[in-house]
Amino acid sequence: MSIFSAPDGRSFEAQSVTPSEALDRWGLRKGAVAARVDGSLADLTTTLTESATVEPVAADSEEGLEILRHSTSHLMAQAVRRLYPGTKVAIGPAIKEGFYYDMDVAGTVTEGDLKRIEDEMRRIVKEALPVERLFLPREKALELFRSEGEIYKVELVEGLADEEISLYRQGEYVDLCRGPHVANTSQLRHFKLLSLAGAYWRGDEKNVMLTRIYGTAFAGKEDLEAYLKRIEEAKRRDHRKLGRELDLFSLQDEGPGFPFFHPKGMTIRNLLIRFWQKEHRRAGYQEIMTPLILDRDLWIRSGHWDHYRENMYFTEIDEAPFAIKPMNCPGGILVYKSQIRSYRDLPLRMAELGTVHRHERSGVLHGLMRVRCFTQDDAHLYVTPDQIKAEIKGIMDLVQHIYKDVFGFSYRVELSTRPEKAMGDPVLWDRAERALQEALEEKGVPYRLNPGDGAFYGPKIDFHLEDCIGRTWQCGTIQLDFQLPEKFDMTYIGPDGAQHRPVMLHRTVLGSLERFMGILIEHYAGAFPFWMAPFQVRLLPVKEDFLPWASSVEATLKGWGVRVEVDRRDEKLGKKIRDAQLQKVPFMIVIGEREAESGQVSVRERSRGDLGSFTLEAFRQLLLEEFNPLDDEPSLHRCVPLS
Numbered sequence: 148m149s150i151f152s153a154p155d156g157r158s159f160e161a162q163s164v165t166p167s168e169a170l171d172r173w174g175l176r177k178g179a180v181a182a183r184v185d186g187s188l189a190d191l192t193t194t195l196t197e198s199a200t201v202e203p204v205a206a207d208s209e210e211g212l213e214i215l216r217h218s219t220s221h222l223m224a225q226a227v228r229r230l231y232p233g234t235k236v237a238i239g240p241a242i243k244e245g246f247y248y249d250m251d252v253a254g255t256v257t258e259g260d261l262k263r264i265e266d267e268m269r270r271i272v273k274e275a276l277p278v279e280r281l282f283l284p285r286e287k288a289l290e291l292f293r294s295e296g297e298i299y300k301v302e303l304v305e306g307l308a309d310e311e312i313s314l315y316r317q318g319e320y321v322d323l324c325r326g327p328h329v330a331n332t333s334q335l336r337h338f339k340l341l342s343l344a345g346a347y348w349r350g351d352e353k354n355v356m357l358t359r360i361y362g363t364a365f366a367g368k369e370d371l372e373a374y375l376k377r378i379e380e381a382k383r384r385d386h387r388k389l390g391r392e393l394d395l396f397s398l399q400d401e402g403p404g405f406p407f408f409h410p411k412g413m414t415i416r417n418l419l420i421r422f423w424q425k426e427h428r429r430a431g432y433q434e435i436m437t438p439l440i441l442d443r444d445l446w447i448r449s450g451h452w453d454h455y456r457e458n459m460y461f462t463e464i465d466e467a468p469f470a471i472k473p474m475n476c477p478g479g480i481l482v483y484k485s486q487i488r489s490y491r492d493l494p495l496r497m498a499e500l501g502t503v504h505r506h507e508r509s510g511v512l513h514g515l516m517r518v519r520c521f522t523q524d525d526a527h528l529y530v531t532p533d534q535i536k537a538e539i540k541g542i543m544d545l546v547q548h549i550y551k552d553v554f555g556f557s558y559r560v561e562l563s564t565r566p567e568k569a570m571g572d573p574v575l576w577d578r579a580e581r582a583l584q585e586a587l588e589e590k591g592v593p594y595r596l597n598p599g600d601g602a603f604y605g606p607k608i609d610f611h612l613e614d615c616i617g618r619t620w621q622c623g624t625i626q627l628d629f630q631l632p633e634k635f636d637m638t639y640i641g642p643d644g645a646q647h648r649p650v651m652l653h654r655t656v657l658g659s660l661e662r663f664m665g666i667l668i669e670h671y672a673g674a675f676p677f678w679m680a681p682f683q684v685r686l687l688p689v690k691e692d693f694l695p696w697a698s699s700v701e702a703t704l705k706g707w708g709v710r711v712e713v714d715r716r717d718e719k720l721g722k723k724i725r726d727a728q729l730q731k732v733p734f735m736i737v738i739g740e741r742e743a744e745s746g747q748v749s750v751r752e753r754s755r756g757d758l759g760s761f762t763l764e765a766f767r768q769l770l771l772e773e774f775n776p777l778d779d780e781p782s783l784h785r786c787v788p789l790s
Contacts, residue, residue: 149198167191167330169201178366179203180211180218180334181327188214190280190327206334206366216241218278218329219268219338219364220248225320226267227252227360236322237299237348237357244374245363249346251299252358261340261360268338275333276317280326288312291321299348337371338364341378346510380616386668387514393673393730395664395681396515404512404519406661411681414710415667416660418679420500422553422776423524423657430545432498432526437478439502443468448634449477450570454603458505475501476653479527480635483649488639493649494534498526500660515665522660528652529637535650539586539608539625542654546610546623549656553776554667556612559619560592563600563607570603571630579627580606604630605653614670622658622666627651674731674753677773684711685732687723689739696743700736703763709770728753734770 152158153173166182166189181204182189188210195201204211220239223246228234231254239248256264283291285304291314292300300323304312315324317332329335340362348354365371382388390396395412399405408416424434440462446452451459451473460471472478479497488495502522511517530538550556562583565576583606587594594608601607610623628651631637638646657663667675677683684704688697697713704711714723720737727735737749741760748766750758761769 149196151195151198152200154200154202163194163196165192165194166201169195170203175203178205178207180206180214180329188327190278191330192277192279207370212364212366213241214327214329215335215366216246216364217324219335219362220246221278221315221317221320221322221324221328222268222271222332222335222338223264223340223360223362224248224250224322225271225317226264227256228320229271230264230267231256233296235297235299238303239322245341245361247359247361249348249357249359251355256343256358256360258343261343264360265338265340268335271318272332272335274318275331277331278315278317278328280328281314281316281321282311283314285310285312288314288323292323295321335364337366337368338362339371339375344510350508352508377616377618381618381669384616384669384672385514386516386665389668389673390514393668393681395668398514403509404507404517406515406518406520412664414681415664415675415679418777419657419660419664423500425777426545426549427498427526430496430541432496435479435482435497435499437475437482437499437501438472439504440464440469440471441478443470445477445481446470449480449631450604450634451477454568454570458507460504460506471504472501473503473505475499475503475523475525476527476631476651477635479525480631480637480651483527483529483637484635488529488649490531490639490641490647493639494528494530494538496526496528496538498524501525515661515668518661521662524655524657524660524663526654528654529639529649530652531639531647532650535582535627535652536586536589538652539583539627540590542625542652542656543586543590543592546656550610550612550623554670556614556670558610558612560587560594561597561600561609561611562587562594563597563609565606566599566601566603568603569601571633575629576606579629583608583625583627602626602628602653604628610656612666614666618669620662620666622663623656624654624658626653628653672731675733677733677770678775678777680710680731680733682710682712682730682732683770684709684734684736685727685730686711686713686736686738687720687727688713688715689720689737691717693738693740693743697738700738700748700763707767707770724751733773736766 148160148162150158150160151164151169153175157173159172166184167176170176170179170182179191182191183202183204184195185199188204206215217240220241224236224239227250231252233253235251237249239246288304289301292304303323313325315322315326315328340360342361344359345356346359348357363374365374393411394409396409397407399407455473459473462469462471479499482497500522502520504520507517507519528538550558564580569576605626605628607624607626609621611619611621613619632648632651637649639649641647686697686701688694694715701711701713724735731753733753735751737751742748747760747762749760750766752758
């Protein structure tokens with residue numbers, strides 16, 4: 148007999164039991180989609196014969212949602228195969244907030260067909276098909292998939308070392324999978340198919356293009372409805388759409404992945420740069436600039452040639468091989484090595500707004516969020532070993548100020564450790580990971596461990612900021628590097644007169660100007676705070692007769708440093724106001740006969756409407772109350788709702 152225990156200590160004896168039966172006995176079965184058996188995930192229908200602790204995995208937990216979504220991807224593939232006989236399925240994983248399945252569909256699937264596929268999925272849910280796990284010998288599994296023409300599954304099985312292959316069956320549909328899955332299709336009730344895309348088999352552009360169908364699933368109806376509402380809000384805030392409407396930037400066929408910034412977009416970009424420079428000067432950084440193109444030997448020495456070559460662009464100069472930089476760090480190291488450094492020089496904080504080029508596959512390019520050319524707000528800090536923690540804490544303080552105090556973002560932190568293809572001595576990796584972890588803990592910063600996701604040269608802390616509709620974006624990072632100082636033989640003269648090796652900290656806060664601008668466009672829904680707005684005030688003369696007073700007001704406001712424009716079109720006032728609202732200009736000034744005679748201005752604010760008449764001096768005081776981080780007055784600026 149074996150003993151089966153609940154998390155609260157209750158137990159019973161039996162020769163064998165399933166997790167479902169054990170949880171039923173303890174009254175813990177409701178809402179569970181799987182079980183954790185001695186810490187490992189398992190299907191509710193698994194037969195247990197050895198003593199174990201069994202606990203439920205709730206559908207609305209992080210692990211439960213992943214199981215629910217993975218199971219729903221199988222449900223969708225089954226529905227597509229029923230509707231499109233001859234379809235061959237590839238892979239269908241759960242992803243953040245949803246799932247997808249790549250399929251070689253026997254026919255054409257359009258966005259309009261998603262509803263039809265959903266209806267078939269619901270029919271399968273009503274059939275309440277048991278989801279059973281099977282184990283077949285490798286050759287039997289290959290025979291099964293070959294008989295069904297599942298060429299992609301055959302290729303996957305051939306790539307496995309397992310002699311026994313794990314499969315899942317629901318009705319007529321059998322899929323290759325390690326699980327776990329829900330016990331019955333009737334548990335998959337709250338789902339929605341979202342979009343279609345193309346995807347190359349195994350991500351290789353030389354392979355066939357498959358149809359990728361995206362969807363999502365939740366444990367409850369309310370959670371699904373809230374998510375779909377958020378998705379609709381995200382569509383309204385899409386930075387590509389707003390970028391066109393507000394004339395901020397464009398993406399051209401002549402430069403795929405290389406954004407074009409228009410005058411208004413450049414205004415925002417330059418304001419971000421001014422803000423970045425001011426904050427970094429205050430934090431003790433020195434700004435540098437390094438070349439865009441550098442000799443190939445430098446990239447071989449840095450390790451990028453071995454670890455990052457497929458993402459780089461190359462050229463020749465004087466018949467010698469060069470590379471366009473994908474990262475700024477090797478150039479920064481050359482600046483460090485341009486002179487002898489003393490311990491008195493450290494910590495040395497060098498910041499660079501460096502433009503880098505990285506080859507991204509065309510299928511992953513996405514507006515400003517995923518591009519092939521971008522400007523990183525990079526910095527490299529060169530420190531002694533005993534300065535590491537203090538400098539990491541200083542970076543955290545800078546991140547806190549910029550994210551929270553200036554832009555009003557909340558954020559979470561992840562610590563990423565040594566990846567499989569790491570460069571350098573594991574002992575140095577352990578030392579670097581401990582330093583980052585201790586700095587986080589001493590600052591009292593909650594963090595999530597992300598094993599194996601560090602950079603190839605060192606572990607890192609990543610900052611994921613949350614926008615006003617709950618989406619998270621990875622922007623800032625701190626990477627601790629003992630490797631490059633070794634590779635480049637970097638030294639400083641210590642107090643003992645001997646040469647010592649500095650430690651290198653790589654860090655960004657905004658991440659890249661392009662991506663951060665895309666995030667801000669969506670966060671603010673294009674209604675930028677006053678200090679960032681491309682035009683802060685628009686003057687709206689009622690008739691052409693009042694243009695002289697409008698021009699006089701324009702000159703006065705420009706003298707104050709206000710970004711102002713005059714709507715000189717021969718249009719009705721109502722249309723001018725509506726257009727200014729659509730362009731999300733913070734302040735509108737109506738100029739008619741009364742204003743021209745009195746020398747005053749009638750002010751409208753984009754969210755509060757008509758504020759009444761002001762003298763120019765009173766209006767100036769109103770503008771001075773607006774938050775501006777380029778001044779020295781601390782304040783907050785929160786998300787602006789989409790109007």
